[in-house]
Amino acid sequence: MSTLRRRIFGESSSELSREPSPIKGEESRLVPVSKLRKLSSKSSKRRNGLIFGLGGLFGLVVAAFFAQQQEVVNLNGLLDLNLDSILDVIPVGILNEAKDITQHERDAVNYDSFSVGLHLQSQGIKAQHPVIMVPGVISTGLESWGTEPGSRQYFRKRLWGSWSMMRALVLDKAGWKKHVMLDKITGLDPPGIKLRAAQGFDAADFFISGYWIWSKILENLATIGYDPKTNSFIAAYDWRLSYLNLETRDQYFTRLKAYIELALVTSNKKVLLVSHSMGSQVLFYFFQWVENPEYGGGGPDWVDKHVDSWINISGSMLGALKGVPAVLSGEMKDTAQLNAFAVYGLEKFLSKEERCQIFRAMPGISSMLPKGGNAVWGTKNWAPDDLPGQNVSFGTFINFKESNSTQSPTNLTVEESLDYLLTNSDTWYRDMVLRSYSHGVAHTTAEVEHNTRDPRKWINPLESRLPFAPKMKIYCFYGIGKPTERSYFYREDQDPLTSMNVTIDTGLTRGDVNHGVIPGEGDGTVSLLSTGYMCAKGWRIKRYNPAGIKIKVYEMPHEPDRFSPRGGPNTGDHVDILGRSSLNDLILRVAGGKGDQIEENVVSNIREYAEKVKIYDDE
Numbered sequence: 001m002s003t004l005r006r007r008i009f010g011e012s013s014s015e016l017s018r019e020p021s022p023i024k025g026e027e028s029r030l031v032p033v034s035k036l037r038k039l040s041s042k043s044s045k046r047r048n049g050l051i052f053g054l055g056g057l058f059g060l061v062v063a064a065f066f067a068q069q070q071e072v073v074n075l076n077g078l079l080d081l082n083l084d085s086i087l088d089v090i091p092v093g094i095l096n097e098a099k100d101i102t103q104h105e106r107d108a109v110n111y112d113s114f115s116v117g118l119h120l121q122s123q124g125i126k127a128q129h130p131v132i133m134v135p136g137v138i139s140t141g142l143e144s145w146g147t148e149p150g151s152r153q154y155f156r157k158r159l160w161g162s163w164s165m166m167r168a169l170v171l172d173k174a175g176w177k178k179h180v181m182l183d184k185i186t187g188l189d190p191p192g193i194k195l196r197a198a199q200g201f202d203a204a205d206f207f208i209s210g211y212w213i214w215s216k217i218l219e220n221l222a223t224i225g226y227d228p229k230t231n232s233f234i235a236a237y238d239w240r241l242s243y244l245n246l247e248t249r250d251q252y253f254t255r256l257k258a259y260i261e262l263a264l265v266t267s268n269k270k271v272l273l274v275s276h277s278m279g280s281q282v283l284f285y286f287f288q289w290v291e292n293p294e295y296g297g298g299g300p301d302w303v304d305k306h307v308d309s310w311i312n313i314s315g316s317m318l319g320a321l322k323g324v325p326a327v328l329s330g331e332m333k334d335t336a337q338l339n340a341f342a343v344y345g346l347e348k349f350l351s352k353e354e355r356c357q358i359f360r361a362m363p364g365i366s367s368m369l370p371k372g373g374n375a376v377w378g379t380k381n382w383a384p385d386d387l388p389g390q391n392v393s394f395g396t397f398i399n400f401k402e403s404n405s406t407q408s409p410t411n412l413t414v415e416e417s418l419d420y421l422l423t424n425s426d427t428w429y430r431d432m433v434l435r436s437y438s439h440g441v442a443h444t445t446a447e448v449e450h451n452t453r454d455p456r457k458w459i460n461p462l463e464s465r466l467p468f469a470p471k472m473k474i475y476c477f478y479g480i481g482k483p484t485e486r487s488y489f490y491r492e493d494q495d496p497l498t499s500m501n502v503t504i505d506t507g508l509t510r511g512d513v514n515h516g517v518i519p520g521e522g523d524g525t526v527s528l529l530s531t532g533y534m535c536a537k538g539w540r541i542k543r544y545n546p547a548g549i550k551i552k553v554y555e556m557p558h559e560p561d562r563f564s565p566r567g568g569p570n571t572g573d574h575v576d577i578l579g580r581s582s583l584n585d586l587i588l589r590v591a592g593g594k595g596d597q598i599e600e601n602v603v604s605n606i607r608e609y610a611e612k613v614k615i616y617d618d619e
Contacts (some may be wrong), residue, residue: 047393063117116584118221125592128227129272129308131232132256133204136277136314137365139213139575140236141198144179148192154179159195161207169350177354181361183486184428187245197250201228203236216579217274220588231267239278242263242363242436243285244455253289259295260306270308272591276578277526278368280315280461287467288458291411295455305549309590314478314523317461318530318537319370319439321377321397322412322485327366328421328431329493329503330356333485336504337515341427343506353498360429363436367506370414371439371460375614378513379412384474384612385486385520385529385605391511392487394520399489401505424501438463444618445543446450461534461544462615470547473595476535477583479572481558484522489513521604523558528606529613534601537610541617551564554601556582 014498029087069442092221141161144154157164159179183190197203205215214234226232237252246252263271275283287303290296330352335343340611359365371378377383378395386393396411398420418439420428438456442448442463449465451457457464493503504517512518521528535553556577561568569581577583588596 012028013571034385053057073326079427104612108139111518114223114553114579117220117588119542120585120588120592121224125224125588127221127591128593129229129265129591130345131221131267131272131274131591132259132263133217133232133234134273134275134279134283135204135214135234135236135239135369136279136575137239138277139207141203141207141238141241141277142180142195143198144194144237146179146192146194146489150175150218151193158198161198163208166208168403173350177358181358182240182363184361184426184432186431187242187363188249192553195240197236199236201234203343204234213575213578216277217584217587221591222582224592226591231263233263235259237282239364240431243282243367243459244436245363246282247289253286253296256286257290257298264306270593271306272309272311273307274311274313274587275315276313276366277574280312283312284317284461284464285458288452288464289455291467292452294453300468303467304471306449306467309473309475309595311475311477311587312535312592314494314526314531314577315476316526316530317367317534318372318527319378320368320530321363321370321487322525323368324397324414324417324421325488325504326368327356327359327369327425329490329500330359331504333517335518336506336517351498352503353500356500358423363432366433367437367459369418369437369439370431370530372441372462372533372613372615373415373439374413375441380411380413385608387549392395392513392518394518396485397487399487401489401491401508440528441615442543443615445546448543461538465543466539466545466547466549469549472534472549474539474549474551475585475586475590475595475598476532476551476553477522477560477577478526478531478555479577479580480521480528480532480555482522482524482572482574483519484524484527485517486520486522486527487518489518495527523572523577528604529609532604532606533610533613536606537613538615541615543618548575551599552595552598553606554586554598555603555604555606556580556601 006008010548025207064235091275131449138160141158142154143158144151145156146152147155154168154175156162157168159165159168159176165176170177178190179193181190181193187479201214201218204213218232221232235252235256238250241249247254260271262272263269273283286296288299291300292300293299294318296302325331335346335352335355374395377395377397378386380396381393383394386395392399397414397419397573398412405496420432436456438454438460440463442451442457448463451463489505489508490502491505493500495503508516523531532553532555534544535551539549539551542548545551556572557570558567558572559570561570564571566579567573567576571577571580574614586598590596
């Protein structure tokens with residue numbers, strides 16, 4: 001059988017890369033998507049033909065074998081089959097097809113991310129700007145440093161982002177919840193608990209063993225000359241904290257400022273900042289903080305002096321709509337679309353009421369509540385991203401099938417949904433959100449300038465401006481084409497054992513509604529309006545970008561590999577995009593000082609949607 005495997009599948013090959021590194025100086029060409037689809041179609045037809053042919057041949061062999069048996073089949077006769085002799089009569093073309101398909105399946109899972117860096121290295125790209133990376137929500141590991149009796153067993157173990165988390169969650173759920181939930185009043189550590197963000201590249205390279213996050217970017221950066229001691233750094237943070245408390249407890253922004261200043265001094269090169277998801281909100285807040293004389297004290301030209309470029313990857317600049325059901329009812333698409341058996345198991349293990357409590361006790365998650373109100377997300381009969389012939393407008397964000405619901409007399413827009421959330425929440429949660437964040441729109445330059453003195457406004461790019469940094473460049477890289485939750489159908493929660501008022505109507509599936517969830521455009525997690533509006537239109541409005549910082553948009557269609565559980569090198573998924581080959585290529589080009597060679601690539605309807613958003617030049 002080992003001979004059979006080698007002959008059919010070619011296991012003697014050690015090559016894991018789908019696309020081996022090109023020969024030095026080899027010319028690279030972009031292939032149109034239409035041509036790729038034709039090639040994919042041809043490959044699919046060849047595969048189907050091969051499977052049909054092999055199946056037919058195998059059926060003939062088995063039929064011939066059993067035809068020789070009498071009334072009772074002797075299974076020992078199978079041992080007499082000479083598999084090598086069967087291979088000898090199979091056409092060479094079919095064997096080669098089988099080998100190619102199997103190798104393709106193997107490569108789809110194990111594609112070599114180093115190939116991107118090696119390719120650019122062969123073109124002369126090498127490390128130029130120091131790189132500082134800011135991870136997204138939940139992607140930074142959190143480890144315990146408490147020494148109280150209840151914490152000693154977890155000392156220096158990760159209670160978020162490791163198998164230790166899984167073990168604690170299963171064997172000591174109450175203890176785990178006590179550690180990860182912040183104090184409801186202060187938003188800081190509960191008495192006797194001390195959980196801190198892990199540091200270094202280990203903080204965000206993998207979530208748990210085998211599930212990469214930033215590791216592929218780190219591998220490629222290393223290939224062109226980056227290392228953690230001299231020119232690259234991950235600015236990990238405790239994503240549970242409100243942004244004000246990130247500075248209050250951990251002095252996070254003070255440290256980030258120092259890292260950037262040190263990088264400039266030691267390299268004599270301005271810094272490249274790379275952020276992902278919520279990390280882009282954190283970085284935008286930092287720009288406000290560092291300029292302010294009462295906070296960072298850097299002055300109005302600090303960013304321009306220290307930062308060369310900002311790469312904004314899948315940034316949730318206008319929030320994530322799924323954050324509303326997460327803190328309203330402890331649900332989202334991921335839970336709503338589970339089968340009945342999985343739902344039963346999840347509810348027994350960690351109920352939606354418990355999940356809601358946990359999410360609310362992590363104020364950082366609430367920073368991702370949607371921003372812009374009805375001007376961005378629509379009214380009850382209109383939304384900028386509504387499609388022709390759409391049955392239910394995206395403008396009604398929370399819908400109730402029963403119009404006589406006692407919990408809400410009418411369907412709710414995004415703006416009304418936030419009011420409903422705060423009205424029906426505990427006082428401590430409502431107060432925390434209102435004192436930490438703002439979700440509106442500043443319609444004049446005077447409002448924007450006034451907001452420079454209000455830290456609540458600093459995470460909202462529709463109420464705060466970019467820094468005065470005319471020399472800085474911004475690159476917006478994000479995925480498109482993956483269905484993303486855009487609105488919901490809710491119903492009253494009549495479970496007498498829960499204090500929840502409403503729940504997603506998971507029993508409703510009709511038309512575009514899938515278990516109570518209505519999908520729209522995005523990257524599977526964040527809506528296209530959130531990742532794309534500021535880059536395509538918002539930052540082209542002078543009051544939000546008074547220095548006229550140049551912005552380039554590069555969209556990446558979601559084209560997952562059917563054989564890869566993470567989507568392969570062409571995924572556009574919100575998290576898995578960090579392993580996408582073209583994204584890694586773009587990051588390395590900017591880091592190597594070749595960002596000016598990047599051309600914009602806008603293939604979605606974001607510009608059309610952006611023009612419909614009801615935000616204009618100074619009114």
